[in-house]
Amino acid sequence: MASSAFLANLSQRERGDQVVIKEHLRRYVSYFRGKSKVVDLGCGRGDFLELLKEEKIGAFGVEDNPSLAAQAQKRGLTVKKAKIQSFLKKCKAGSVDGFFVSHVVEHLTPKEMLEAADEMKRVLKRGGILVLITPNPLSLGVMTHSFWRDPTHVRPYPLDFLVELLESMGFQVLDKGETCLGVKKSLIRTAVRKIRKWLVGDYFRDPDIYLAVQKSKS
Numbered sequence: 001m002a003s004s005a006f007l008a009n010l011s012q013r014e015r016g017d018q019v020v021i022k023e024h025l026r027r028y029v030s031y032f033r034g035k036s037k038v039v040d041l042g043c044g045r046g047d048f049l050e051l052l053k054e055e056k057i058g059a060f061g062v063e064d065n066p067s068l069a070a071q072a073q074k075r076g077l078t079v080k081k082a083k084i085q086s087f088l089k090k091c092k093a094g095s096v097d098g099f100f101v102s103h104v105v106e107h108l109t110p111k112e113m114l115e116a117a118d119e120m121k122r123v124l125k126r127g128g129i130l131v132l133i134t135p136n137p138l139s140l141g142v143m144t145h146s147f148w149r150d151p152t153h154v155r156p157y158p159l160d161f162l163v164e165l166l167e168s169m170g171f172q173v174l175d176k177g178e179t180c181l182g183v184k185k186s187l188i189r190t191a192v193r194k195i196r197k198w199l200v201g202d203y204f205r206d207p208d209i210y211l212a213v214q215k216s217k218s
Contacts, residue, residue, distance in 0.1 A: 022047050024179075028100065031129045031174070031212055032057050035097035041084050042104035046072030053077065062087050085112065088119035098129040105134050105162075106153050113157065114165075121169055127217040130171065132162060132210065136178055139205040146207065159209040171213035178206035 025048045032038045036058040040049050043061025045068055052059040060078040063069040072079045080087065084104065099120050105113050120130060135142045137156035147153055163173060
């Protein structure tokens with residue numbers, strides 16, 4: 001298997017510029033305002049953790065790649081070096097206000113993903129928030145190239161599947177959709193996409209999907 005340093009460098013290149021990515025991820029901070037214990041699972045170099053820290057939201061990260069964990073720690077962020085599955089199993093029920101899970105589930109087998117979903121529900125407090133971001137299987141560019149650049153990717157998970165799964169577990173969907181990290185929406189971009197859709201079909205979708213859900217308060 002490739003070294004952790006190689007995978008960390010690959011993650012950096014695929015992720016993009018820190019300033020641009022932080023600005024894009026800022027939209028998700030609002031879901032966690034007023035929370036005192038948020039966990040960024042698979043926090044990587046800590047872009048979202050840094051946003052939470054700037055907003056004075058209590059949070060820490062979990063990262064199993066030692067190179068990425070070290071980068072986040074150098075930024076003054078609290079990061080636990082652990083596998084996500086083992087971390088979740090050690091958490092007490094109802095002990096966490098929110099989970100931010102960006103580009104993680106595609107690294108899990110279906111069995112691992114379902115187990116992680118069950119564990120996150122168990123660990124979340126009533127009314128707790130879960131935000132997921134993952135590659136979009138409806139994007140031609142993702143499925144023919146970018147998804148396979150990471151040798152640790154297992155399989156993509158469609159948005160409609162994730163919605164049905166989490167709703168069946170009792171979560172309420174707050175928001176969902178497609179997104180493109182580091183790219184701002186514009187009238188020109190929207191027009192170009194409509195023309196391409198008319199000419200060749202609806203294959204040029206945004207490369208990521210997002211889903212924000214809340215655990216039942218009752």
